[in-house]
Amino acid sequence: xxxxxxxxxxxxxxxxxxxxxxxxxxxxxxxxxxxxxxxxxxxxxxxxxxxxxxxxxxxxxxxxxxxxxxxxxxxxxxxxxxxxx
Amino acid sequence: xxxxxxxxxxxxxxxxxxxxxxxxxxxxxxxxxxxxxxxxxxxxxxxxxxxxxxxxxxxxxxxxxxxxxxxxxxxxxxxxxxxxxxxxxxxxxxxxxxxxxxxxxxxxxxxxxxxxxxxxxxxxxxxxxxxxxxxxxxxxxxxxxxxxxxxxxxxxxxxxxxxxxxxxxxxxxxxxxxxxxxxxxxxxxxxxx
Ligand SMILES: [Zn+2]
Numbered sequence: 001x002x003x004x005x006x007x008x009x010x011x012x013x014x015x016x017x018x019x020x021x022x023x024x025x026x027x028x029x030x031x032x033x034x035x036x037x038x039x040x041x042x043x044x045x046x047x048x049x050x051x052x053x054x055x056x057x058x059x060x061x062x063x064x065x066x067x068x069x070x071x072x073x074x075x076x077x078x079x080x081x082x083x084x085x
Numbered sequence: 086x087x088x089x090x091x092x093x094x095x096x097x098x099x100x101x102x103x104x105x106x107x108x109x110x111x112x113x114x115x116x117x118x119x120x121x122x123x124x125x126x127x128x129x130x131x132x133x134x135x136x137x138x139x140x141x142x143x144x145x146x147x148x149x150x151x152x153x154x155x156x157x158x159x160x161x162x163x164x165x166x167x168x169x170x171x172x173x174x175x176x177x178x179x180x181x182x183x184x185x186x187x188x189x190x191x192x193x194x195x196x197x198x199x200x201x202x203x204x205x206x207x208x209x210x211x212x213x214x215x216x217x218x219x220x221x222x223x224x225x226x227x228x229x230x231x232x233x234x235x236x237x238x239x240x241x242x243x244x245x246x247x248x249x250x251x252x253x254x255x256x257x258x259x260x261x262x263x264x265x266x267x268x269x270x271x272x273x274x275x276x277x278x
Contacts, residue, residue: 017176021250025224027231052180052194059198060225060256063206066110068103069120076124077098080131081091 011035016046024053094131097143104144105151108222112155113163114211122159126151145233152219152237160215169214169255179257186270200269201260209259217252224249 005011006029011019016039022028023036040047105126109119130137130150137146175181183194210218223229223237234245264270 020176021246021253025231048194049177049180053177055195055198056179056257057225059201060206060210060221061228063201063203064107064111064210064222064226065203066103066107068106069116070102072120073102073106073123074099076120077095077127080124080128084131085087 005029005032005035008035011039013039013043013046016040016043016050020050020053023050024057090134091131094134098127098130098147101144101147104227105147108148108151108227109155111207111210111218111222111226112215113159118159118162122151122155125154125158129154142233145229145237148223148227148229149237149239163215166212166214171251171255174251174254174258176254178254179261182261183270186273197264197269200264200267205263205267206260209256209263212259213252213255217248217255220245220248221252221256225253 005015008015008031011032016036019028019032019036023033028036040050102123105123106119109122109126110116113119113122126147130147133150137143180194183197210221213221219238220234223234224231229237231242231245231249234249235242238245240248261270265272
């Protein structure tokens with residue numbers, strides 16, 4: 001699929017905002033990624049916003065870690081096998 | 086034969102038990118249901134093991150079973166948020182809020198997140214409608230790709246993206262509300278000079 005941004009030679013702040021989530025997830029095309037990074041090099045407000053978004057994504061992953069009852073789950077798994085036999 | 090099958094299944098599934106349980110817990114909101122949901126998932130996965138094509142993505146395969154089991158068996162019992170408004174949900178919601186409020190200095194925006202306890206974040210996640218919560222969990226917590234999520238939840242890529250992006254903004258708003266409730270920030274808007 002050809003990107004609608006293939007003909008562009010720069011991104012403005014509105015385009016950065018529009019593509020921010022894809023950038024965060026590494027879903028931009030090579031060309032879009034290049035223009036995106038160029039913009040962040042000269043635009044401090046956008047750069048700060050994107051750094052914050054990336055930090056937030058990491059933060060959510062880190063903070064939602066759970067205490068997992070692994071042994072209990074393994075016992076359930078074994079019990080399951082016994083029942084199935 | 087059976088023993089070999091069990092051994093194979095255990096080896097496949099054990100590395101993913103904690104991910105399955107964590108996701109189940111965020112989806113059902115309580116430990117007992119989460120354990121039951123994981124158990125039901127394991128049972129179905131083991132019975133369907135012959136349908137699993139070896140050397141393909143077991144993690145995505147077993148998560149798909151988890152999600153389907155949740156939707157058919159558990160979703161109805163889970164309280165959904167009353168009414169969720171999607172107004173004022175702009176991109177960079179949290180950043181812009183922090184930018185606009187009195188209580189934070191420019192320098193502390195990066196440190197703002199340090200205020201939160203794990204339970205705040207879990208509570209914020211739990212407050213999202215389940216369709217959004219699920220996609221945010223699969224992407225941001227479990228690290229699945231858009232394509233994997235599309236298969237896991239059986240929805241087109243466009244749906245995955247719109248739920249993910251909207252879900253993240255809902256999460257940002259929810260975190261903002263926690264921050265206010267906990268007194269990390271106030272809603273008082275800066276006077277622009
Ligand atoms: Zn900019």
